[in-house]
Amino acid sequence: MLSYIAxxxxxxxxxxxxxxxxxxxxxxxxSPYQLVSAYIKSPEELKNxxxxxxxxxxxLDQPMPVQYVNWMKNVLRGDLGYSVSANMxxxxxxxxxxxxxxxxxxxxxxxxxxGGVWLGTVAAKxxxxxxxxxxxxxxxxxxxxxxxxxxxxxxxxxxxVLGWFPPGRLSVWADNVIxxxxxxxxxxxxxxxxxxxxxxxxxxxxxxxxIAPTLTLAYLWWAYLLRITRSSMLDVLxxxxxxxxxxxxxxxxxxxTRHVRRNAMIPVATVAxxxxxxxxxxxxxxxxxxxxxxxxxxxxxxxQQLDYTLIxxxxxxxGALLVITNLVVDVLYxxxxxxxxxx
Amino acid sequence: xxxKKLLKNPISMVGLVILLMFVLVAIFAPWIAPxxxxxxxxxxxxxxxxxxxxxxxxxxxxxxxxxxGQYDIFYGLVWGTRTAFKVGLxxxxxxxxxxxxxxxxxAYIGGRFDEILxxxxxxxxxxxxxxxxxxxxxxxxxxxxxxxxAMILFRWTGYARLIRGNVLQVKEDEYIMAARAGGxxxxxxxxxxxxxxxxxxxxxxxxxxxxxxxxSAATLSFLGLGAPEGYADWGQMISxxxxxxxxxxxxxxxxxxxxxxxxxxxxxxxxxxxxxxxAFRDIMDPKIQA
Numbered sequence: 001m002l003s004y005i006a007x008x009x010x011x012x013x014x015x016x017x018x019x020x021x022x023x024x025x026x027x028x029x030x031s032p033y034q035l036v037s038a039y040i041k042s043p044e045e046l047k048n049x050x051x052x053x054x055x056x057x058x059x060l061d062q063p064m065p066v067q068y069v070n071w072m073k074n075v076l077r078g079d080l081g082y083s084v085s086a087n088m089x090x091x092x093x094x095x096x097x098x099x100x101x102x103x104x105x106x107x108x109x110x111x112x113x114x115g116g117v118w119l120g121t122v123a124a125k126x127x128x129x130x131x132x133x134x135x136x137x138x139x140x141x142x143x144x145x146x147x148x149x150x151x152x153x154x155x156x157x158x159x160x161v162l163g164w165f166p167p168g169r170l171s172v173w174a175d176n177v178i179x180x181x182x183x184x185x186x187x188x189x190x191x192x193x194x195x196x197x198x199x200x201x202x203x204x205x206x207x208x209x210x211i212a213p214t215l216t217l218a219y220l221w222w223a224y225l226l227r228i229t230r231s232s233m234l235d236v237l238x239x240x241x242x243x244x245x246x247x248x249x250x251x252x253x254x255x256x257t258r259h260v261r262r263n264a265m266i267p268v269a270t271v272a273x274x275x276x277x278x279x280x281x282x283x284x285x286x287x288x289x290x291x292x293x294x295x296x297x298x299x300x301x302x303x304q305q306l307d308y309t310l311i312x313x314x315x316x317x318x319g320a321l322l323v324i325t326n327l328v329v330d331v332l333y334x335x336x337x338x339x340x341x342x343x
Numbered sequence: 344x345x346x347k348k349l350l351k352n353p354i355s356m357v358g359l360v361i362l363l364m365f366v367l368v369a370i371f372a373p374w375i376a377p378x379x380x381x382x383x384x385x386x387x388x389x390x391x392x393x394x395x396x397x398x399x400x401x402x403x404x405x406x407x408x409x410x411x412g413q414y415d416i417f418y419g420l421v422w423g424t425r426t427a428f429k430v431g432l433x434x435x436x437x438x439x440x441x442x443x444x445x446x447x448x449x450a451y452i453g454g455r456f457d458e459i460l461x462x463x464x465x466x467x468x469x470x471x472x473x474x475x476x477x478x479x480x481x482x483x484x485x486x487x488x489x490x491x492x493a494m495i496l497f498r499w500t501g502y503a504r505l506i507r508g509n510v511l512q513v514k515e516d517e518y519i520m521a522a523r524a525g526g527x528x529x530x531x532x533x534x535x536x537x538x539x540x541x542x543x544x545x546x547x548x549x550x551x552x553x554x555x556x557x558x559s560a561a562t563l564s565f566l567g568l569g570a571p572e573g574y575a576d577w578g579q580m581i582s583x584x585x586x587x588x589x590x591x592x593x594x595x596x597x598x599x600x601x602x603x604x605x606x607x608x609x610x611x612x613x614x615x616x617x618x619x620x621x622a623f624r625d626i627m628d629p630k631i632q633a
Contacts, residue, residue: 281473
């Protein structure tokens, strides 16, 4: 197991290098004048200097390989340039916005996996019975509802009409408490911080703001996971070892949990990789709909204002994040299925 | 045979009926929602009836109301159906064709060439489409054509991989060997013997992806990266509704029509494809039938 992880880790730098090359390739479509903001050290530079001087100063008139090395030096130092739309350094913007997105993703991913797998198991156990058909309709409808439409309708009903789940991350009063000196921001994730600060009113406010965006992120993946779990459970149910387990008199519950579900989880783990991909895309939309100030909303506003620096910076960041999550998924896969390790 | 089963299955029947409705709307758009005289040169521009920002509720002349900026919702939806089919068909056909050519050639040649090409495909597939599309539209500029380009760039890989797997299975079959032994050229074998035996599942997959392509395009339009303002496009119609979701104090649902009608159009369109696709999968998969 350890050697498998070590082998995968060895590839990590190579893949990450590939990601930087890809982003640099995208950058090469832009003119040097558009790229300057990715290099400057402070926003004042843009005001006081001639653009041509800046282009020369940061080597943007030099050959591509030299530019790549220069750019990589900046990237390795954690310097991704200055974002005009966010009005701060890209790295700074990403770091301040990241906790919000992490909070959202964490709150979505746990109910997604538990709910999806559970629904799929129920459907497979009741194969071709009414419950199976109900989950099927749920899945098809879920598949067909684009997340931004679903989100807007959630907002209209649960905020506009009922007033339960407001948009944003916190109410104004709670925001003021957080920014006041008494409240220590340990992680930037309001739910965890409020628990650590023992401010239950803020905890409730943060959770209230999380429910609608989380549900919007989750329902689509429920539909997806449910169908995959179902078909993979049906596959496994017909296997000889399941028949053996039943024949030797194991109680049905044990057959299900030990023999069927464990093996049925393998294809589900493969999907987890694409699920992370989908969640990253979903976060952009959900954060835009619910005005939830995370990395996704940052990206969306950046794109609308054609903020190249910010978009390239976030892409690099998303790319690195993806490579690492893919690694985690692969390792998880190896834990679930010993056959993978031995190959 | 497959068609007969599709027609017998109640789920896919519902899907087919809804889809047929959309096809008819797209074909007869000029009769269903005639273009006013002053817009005749560009029927895809949604007519405006005034310059007020607040939406106007449905009335006799405008059965679905006017959305933000007094754009006619009904007109936008009817002509938007054409846009949806246009985007879906163009993206599907080009990406599918690219995928089939690259995937089948790669698998047929095999070896190092195949290996390198597939790693390339891996890179494309491991990137979240939406983020990639955002990057592309930021660099290339916004517009429906740029969105389509982004989708083609990130869609062909799926088809390439699918057909590659099929070709790898077929390529060692006896009839291919026989053709080789008979001195038939590689290109001819690929076109006449390999493709007819491998292309069918890919074409089905591609046609089933129409729904999701239209959703992706609508999503990008919703984020403000798509068609210019006023172009008949479902995603944009929904983005118009964003400012009016909450209605006014005392009447939270005042502007319901701005989001419900365009939302319904997208959902029904995608639903029809998914209903057909779901039934199709069951018909094609003998394991589930047993």
